[in-house]
Amino acid sequence: MPMLKWIKFRSLKYKIIIVFIIISVILVILQAGFFQHWISAIILKQSEANLHETVRQIGKQVDLQYKQIDTNARVIRNNQVLKNYLKDLKRNTINYQIAKYQIARQIVRLPNLEMIENIYIFPVGYPPMNLFYSDAIFEVDELTERLMTTNRAGSSEDVIWTVQPQSHQISMMMLIYDGDELLGLLRVDLNEKFHDQLDDVQLGEEGSIFLLNDQTIMFATDRKFVNRQETSLEQLAGSGTQITFTLDYQGWKLIGIVPNKEILNQVNQVNKILLLMELIVFAFIFLFALVVLRMILKPLKQILRGMESIEQGKLDVIVNRAGNDEFTVIIRHFNQMAERVNRLIKTVYYQQLTYRKAEVINLQSKLNPHFLYNTLDMIYWMTVVKDEEEIGDAIISLSNLLRYSISHQNEFVTVAEDMEQLENYLKIQRMRFEEKLAYVFHIDPAITDIKIPKLLIQPLVENAIKYAFQQMLLGGMITIRGYAEGDDLFLEVEDNGVGMPADKIEALVASFENKRHGGLGIQLVRQRINYIYGEDYGLSIRSESGRGTKIALKLRTDAGVPQEDLWKDEALHA
Structure with a gap:
C-alpha cells in the first residue's frame, strides 16, 4: 500500500515535469522565430517608457527635497x-x-x-x-x-x-x-x-542626468557641465533620447539623456538573456519536482516548532534560517515578534521598579519645604495662643507667599491666584508701614480664570512702595485694576505717590532699548511680556510730579506659546 502511494506521487511529479518541458520547448521555438521581432518592439517601447518613469520618479523626489529645504529655510527666515x-x-x-x-x-x-x-x-x-x-x-x-546692500524692495x-x-x-x-x-x-x-539619488540613477551605461534652474545647470552626472547653460546639452540630445521632467519647485527641469545605441544594445542583450534563461529553465526543469517539497515543507516545520515553543511560554525562542525568500521574511518577522513580546514584558517590569524609586525620591524632595511650612504653621499657632493675631496674620501671609514663589509646578497661573498672592505681599508691607500704606483691588470677575505669567505684577508694586512713597509724609494708596477688551487683557498698578517729571519718564522709556540703566524690575516685566506675547504687547507709564504714577500692562487673553521654552529663552536673554 505505501508503495502504491509512492508510485502515484511519482507519476504526478512526472506529469508536472512533462508539462513544463512541453511549455519550455514551445517558448524556445517561438522565441527563435515569430516572437523575436515582436518582443524587440515591446522591449524598445518599454525601455523608453521606463526611462520616462525613472526620470519622473527621480524628479518627484528631487522636487520634494528642494521643497523641504525651501520650507525649512522659510521656517528659519x-x-x-x-x-x-x-x-x-x-x-x-x-x-x-x-x-x-x-x-x-x-x-x-x-x-x-x-x-x-x-x-x-x-x-x-x-x-x-x-x-x-x-x-x-x-x-x-x-x-x-x-x-x-542692493535695494531689493518687494x-x-x-x-x-x-x-x-x-x-x-x-x-x-x-x-x-x-x-x-x-x-x-x-x-x-x-x-x-x-544628490546621492541623482548620482545613483542608472540610465543605461552611458546615460546622464541634469538638473536645471532656469537655463543654468545646477547638477550633472558629469560635473564638467555644472554651471553651464542649457545650450551645451544640444549635442548630447541630438545623438540620443532626451526625457524632460518639469519640477513644481520654481519651474526647474530634470533632463535625462540616453544614447540611441544604448537602447538598441539593451534590446539585443534582453533577447540573448531571454533565450539563455529559457535554456536554463529547460535544463533545470527535471530538478524542480525533487526540491519543491523540501523548499516548502522545511521552513514550515521550523515555524510550527517555534509556535509550539511560544505556546509553552518559551519567549526567547529563535528560529534560524538563511536566505532571502518569503519564508525567510516570515521567520524574521516571527523572531522579531517573539523578541518584542519578551522585551515588552521586561520593560513593564523595569518601569514598575523605576516608578517606585521615583515615588521615594519625590517624597524625599518634599521633606525640607514641608518642614519649613510646618515650622511657620507651628509659629502661627503659638502666636494665636498668645493672642498675637497681627503677627499670626503676617506669618500666614509669608507662608503662602513663600509656597507660591518657590513652587515650580506651573509658570503660568490664573489672575485670581496671582492677585491672591499679591495681596499676601501687600498685607506684609502694610504691617511694616502701618497706616501709611493702603491698597485696593478692582479686578473684573470675568478675567479671574485667564492665565498670566507668574509674579508679573509684584515687581511694579515693589517699585511703587520703594520709590513712590519715600518722600511722602502722609499715607499712600496703591490701586490694582484688571479688565479685558476683546482679545486684550489689561492690568494696571496706580499709586498716589510723588510721581515723576516728563524727562525722567522719557529716560525710563529709553532704558527699555538701552539696558545699561533704568529700573531693572520694570525692564524684566517688559522683556517677559515682549518675548511671551510679542512686540505689540508691553507696558506704558503715565506719571505726573506730585500726583502719582500709573503703569499699565497690555497682554493677550491667551499666550498661545510653549511655556517651558519661553521661560528658558527669557532667562538667558535677560
Missing part, C-alpha cells in the same frame, strides 16, 4: 524669536554671542537637517553666524554683500540659488526682513548626500 534676536542685535541691545547662541538653539530644533552641510546667517553690521556647519566662515563674501520672498565653481556645492540664500526692515541674510549649503 520667518521665525519671530530669531527675528527678535536679530533686531536686538542690530539695535545693539544684546550681546552678539548670546544672540548667536539663542538663534542656534532655534536652528537645531528643525527636522530633516541631515541633507544640510552649513547654515549661516549674516546679520546687518555684524560678522557671519556659523549656526550649523562643517566649514566655518568669518567674512562676508562679495555676492552676499551685494545682495544685502523681494523679501526671493530665493537665490548658486553653485560653487570648484566644489559644485549648491547654496540657497534668502533675505530676512521684519516688515520693511532688513535684519540679515540666511544661507543654506546642501551637502554631498543631497
Whole structure:
C-alpha cells in the first residue's frame, strides 16, 4: 500500500515535469522565430517608457527635497524669536554671542537637517553666524554683500540659488526682513548626500542626468557641465533620447539623456538573456519536482516548532534560517515578534521598579519645604495662643507667599491666584508701614480664570512702595485694576505717590532699548511680556510730579506659546 502511494506521487511529479518541458520547448521555438521581432518592439517601447518613469520618479523626489529645504529655510527666515534676536542685535541691545547662541538653539530644533552641510546667517553690521556647519566662515563674501546692500524692495520672498565653481556645492540664500526692515541674510549649503539619488540613477551605461534652474545647470552626472547653460546639452540630445521632467519647485527641469545605441544594445542583450534563461529553465526543469517539497515543507516545520515553543511560554525562542525568500521574511518577522513580546514584558517590569524609586525620591524632595511650612504653621499657632493675631496674620501671609514663589509646578497661573498672592505681599508691607500704606483691588470677575505669567505684577508694586512713597509724609494708596477688551487683557498698578517729571519718564522709556540703566524690575516685566506675547504687547507709564504714577500692562487673553521654552529663552536673554 505505501508503495502504491509512492508510485502515484511519482507519476504526478512526472506529469508536472512533462508539462513544463512541453511549455519550455514551445517558448524556445517561438522565441527563435515569430516572437523575436515582436518582443524587440515591446522591449524598445518599454525601455523608453521606463526611462520616462525613472526620470519622473527621480524628479518627484528631487522636487520634494528642494521643497523641504525651501520650507525649512522659510521656517528659519520667518521665525519671530530669531527675528527678535536679530533686531536686538542690530539695535545693539544684546550681546552678539548670546544672540548667536539663542538663534542656534532655534536652528537645531528643525527636522530633516541631515541633507544640510552649513547654515549661516549674516546679520546687518555684524560678522557671519556659523549656526550649523562643517566649514566655518568669518567674512562676508562679495555676492552676499551685494545682495544685502542692493535695494531689493518687494523681494523679501526671493530665493537665490548658486553653485560653487570648484566644489559644485549648491547654496540657497534668502533675505530676512521684519516688515520693511532688513535684519540679515540666511544661507543654506546642501551637502554631498543631497544628490546621492541623482548620482545613483542608472540610465543605461552611458546615460546622464541634469538638473536645471532656469537655463543654468545646477547638477550633472558629469560635473564638467555644472554651471553651464542649457545650450551645451544640444549635442548630447541630438545623438540620443532626451526625457524632460518639469519640477513644481520654481519651474526647474530634470533632463535625462540616453544614447540611441544604448537602447538598441539593451534590446539585443534582453533577447540573448531571454533565450539563455529559457535554456536554463529547460535544463533545470527535471530538478524542480525533487526540491519543491523540501523548499516548502522545511521552513514550515521550523515555524510550527517555534509556535509550539511560544505556546509553552518559551519567549526567547529563535528560529534560524538563511536566505532571502518569503519564508525567510516570515521567520524574521516571527523572531522579531517573539523578541518584542519578551522585551515588552521586561520593560513593564523595569518601569514598575523605576516608578517606585521615583515615588521615594519625590517624597524625599518634599521633606525640607514641608518642614519649613510646618515650622511657620507651628509659629502661627503659638502666636494665636498668645493672642498675637497681627503677627499670626503676617506669618500666614509669608507662608503662602513663600509656597507660591518657590513652587515650580506651573509658570503660568490664573489672575485670581496671582492677585491672591499679591495681596499676601501687600498685607506684609502694610504691617511694616502701618497706616501709611493702603491698597485696593478692582479686578473684573470675568478675567479671574485667564492665565498670566507668574509674579508679573509684584515687581511694579515693589517699585511703587520703594520709590513712590519715600518722600511722602502722609499715607499712600496703591490701586490694582484688571479688565479685558476683546482679545486684550489689561492690568494696571496706580499709586498716589510723588510721581515723576516728563524727562525722567522719557529716560525710563529709553532704558527699555538701552539696558545699561533704568529700573531693572520694570525692564524684566517688559522683556517677559515682549518675548511671551510679542512686540505689540508691553507696558506704558503715565506719571505726573506730585500726583502719582500709573503703569499699565497690555497682554493677550491667551499666550498661545510653549511655556517651558519661553521661560528658558527669557532667562538667558535677560
